Structures are given as structure tokens and as C-alpha cells.
Amino acid sequence: MAWFIGIDVGSVTTKGVIAKDGVLQCHHLIPSGFNYGAAAKKLLQELLTSADVSMEDIAGIVTTGCGASNVDFASRKVSDIVCCARGIQAISPLVQTIISVGGQASQAIRMGDSGRLADFAVSERCAAGSARFLQVMANVLRIDIEEIGPLSLNSTNPVTFSTGCAVFGETEAITRIAEGFSKEDILAGVHQSLSNKIASLVAQVGLEEKCALCGGGGLDAGLRRSLEAKLGLQLLVPPHPQLVTALGAAVVAEEKHTTRGEATS
């Protein structure tokens, strides 16, 4: 019996999954807070308790994400691009292009033949290219980030943002509020602006017909609709889009364990 754990320490949320013989057993999410190492440790305990196993039963732990190096109990650290690709493959092996929208970075990945990673592009230098832009706007409009998607879907007249910068966008949103634009229309405009940035990221790696959206951004129905309109196709969104990279980390943990096992036997 072999259990594997994948932990994805993101800028906002730390996600963990525990898998047994390649099957997902349970998952947990906690806020990353200011201490990534402590968040990961807490998450590990919760996973072990939920699955009712002890550390001796765990054959491998892989960490990934921007806080991965703060985790001291993992067997190895793997890039989030690789984990995201592995995670999507485990869910749907036919996906050719992956878009992952996270708390402070977005990624576009193109898969090649036989599950190899063909190309990727990352937007991490600009807040307006990630879900961070949504968080900034949620603060301005005094709403929770979960409310953004449903509100945006009700927009009838999206605001066109003249800027691609989160700081200038914030000022522009305040001006639009003063002019009487609704939250719905402002948020739909934010989604369009973010979609434009993501679409140019996707263009760098190449858009294929089977395209998946994951990361926390996959939970935002407004972003999904706006991206689908921009890219001109329907996106595949897995049931727990924010867990894909953590799942991929567990898959990598199992792969490494198996190959190492073969090598020594």
C-alpha cells in the first residue's frame, strides 16, 4: 500500500492532496498566510488525520508552488509548471493547452506528444495578468472574491479599461463608480482586461482545441466566460480547478517512487 502527498504552496492558498495507488483520497486547502512553512505543516497534519494514516504510510511527498522551498518535510520540490501539466493529464489526458490562473501568476502550457511538456509561458511580473488583479478590484468594490464571477455574469455593458495596470485600473474603477457604472459592468471589464493578458500568454505557446482552465481563476465563472469569448472556444474546467497542481505533485511523487523502485530492484 502506497500513499503519496502533493502540496502546492501558493501565494494565497496552500492546497494539499493525498492519493493512494494513484487514486485521490482526500484534499485540503488553507490560507498560506505569512508563514508558508507553518501553513504546509498544518495542512500535512490535516491530510494525515482525514485519511487516517501516519507518516510511516507515506511513500513520498512532493511540494510545489511559490512557497515550496519553505517546506522542510518533503521528499522533493518540483516546478509548478510540471505539476500543473501532470495534474491535468491525470484528470484528462487529451488536454493540449492548459491555462492556470493563480493568485500572483498565470501560466499557459502546451502539451506535446505522449504527454511531454512542449512549451510554457508565465506571467508573474505584473499583477494585472493574474488573479491578484481580481483581488485588488474586490477590495475596491468591497466584495468577496467569490462574488466576482456571479456579478460579472450579470453585466450588460462591460466597462472598457484603458489601462493594463492593476494600480491604474484601481483608479479607473473608482472613476467609473463615480460616473455611475455598476459593479457588474466594472467586473466584466476587469475580466476582459485580464482575458486579454492571458490570451497573449496563450498565443506565446499556441492555442489548441482541447484547452483547460485551472488554478483558482477556474472557479470564477465570469473569467471563464470572458476567456472563452476571447479565445473562441469552450474551456474544460476540472471540478476542483485550484487542486490540479497539488494533484500533479502527488502524481510526480508516485512516479519518482516507482522509477526509483524499478531502478533498485
Added chain:
Amino acid sequence: MYFAGVDIGSTMTKVVIVDEDGSIRSRIVGPTGAEHRRLANKVMEEALQQADLSFKRIEYVVATGYGRFNVPFADREITELTCHAGGIASLFPRVGTAIDIGGQDAKGLKIHDGKLVDFVMNDKCAAGTGRFLEVIADTFGIKFEDLGEMSLRSTREIGISSTCTVFAQQEVVSRLSEGILIEDILAGVNDSIAERTINMVRRLRIETDVVFTGGVALNPGVVKAIEKKLGYEVFVPEQPLLTGALGAALLGREYVLKRLAGNEPIVRKERQLAETTFFAQQ
């Protein structure tokens, strides 16, 4: 004869009045007013008061800057790049390159014989503009005007790895929580602005003399950081915010004097010293 230039920027409105010889008679810097440039006419009134002139005695008014459109008290609009180049060249005739960092943009101007020949600009991203400094000042709860002096006290400058203002804000907060001194963080912030600006202006091939203007030029920490990157001294006008308005006034003067010399009519608008708004008047 008197000529006025009014430069309506994103945060400040600047007015300069010159006389027939081109000498400065009055210069005022005041807030643009968050409420759609409502205060621009007040700044003009103050400048008139300083010069002890009535509005009627102003021969010609040129508006420039981001808010130059539909100014009811101007005869003409001229782009801020042309006005800046004119104003800077009148103060520093040997200028080759000008760097202007304002409240929400940063520009590089290549000037030959007092005329603008090329430019580069960033108005797309808050990083590298005055806005970046504003966000940092707000984060630390210190006054924008105090940033420069404070940063000069730094003895161990730290690097800021984020380019984006939003991410940099988060980064400086965590540096502060690690116990790093505000002045050392501010020195790092200044270096980040200088790096971004110089990288942009390099596209013009920087030629001396280099003149640094705009509100951010009032920050001695940023001036120092830019000089460090360039390896030589830059010139900062006594009033670095006023070069656009000065250029506007001088261009108005040039136009009127040329027209008078050629016995040609001067094209004016019906001016009203009234509020100006972003929206077309109804």
C-alpha cells in the same frame, strides 16, 4: 504683453506667466483636484494675483498636459512633450536628453538645438512613475515629500525584486516585518525607479546634458539613484514641475510675436476663467 502656460497634470496644475522678453513673472503649482480638474482655474487665478495682473491682460494662453483638452481659459492646446522640450531648453540650452517622471507617467525626451526630436514614454504601468512612490509612501504612512530625505539616510540599500507596484508593495511590507529599516527599503525603491527609467530612456541613446524634471525630480533620493546609474551628474531645474507650463507660455509668446511681426491675425478663443471638467460642456 504677458503670456501664460497652464500644465494640467494628473495630480498637479502648474501655471507660468512670462512677459514680452520671456522672463518669468509668476509661477504657481497647485492641486489639479481629484474632482475632474475643478481647481485648475484657481491655480490660474493665484498666478495672476502673484503677478498682479488681470486675466484680460494675458495676451495668449496655452494649455498642455494630460488635462489640456477643453480648458475654457486657453487659446490653444499643445502636447506636453513639445512644451516640456521648449521649457527645458530655455533653462538648459545644452540639454541633449530630458527625463521627466510625473504622477502617472515617465518620459524620455531627446532634444537637439532646443527642439524635440524623439521620445519614449511609459504611461501603461505604474511602476517607474510617481504613482509607485505614492503607493510606497501610503504603505509606510509617510508623506510623499519626506521620502527623498528619508532614503538618503540609508546605509544598507536592499534590492526590490518585484517590478509591479502591487507586488512591490507586498514585498516592502515583508521586508519591513523582517526588521529592515524604512530608509534602506526606500533606497531600494529609488533604485528600482531609476533602473526602470534609465532602461527605457536608453532606447533614445542618452546624450548629455541630462536634465531631470517632473514631480519625482524633487526627490533627492531618486536623483541620486539616477546619477549612480548614469555615472554622472544630472541637472534638475529649481522648480522641476514647471518646465511644461514654462514651455507652454514661451510657445504662446513665440507664436504671438511671430504673428505680430508678420502683421498676421492672432487666432484666439473666447476665454473664460472658469472650471474645467473631463466631460464636454453641455
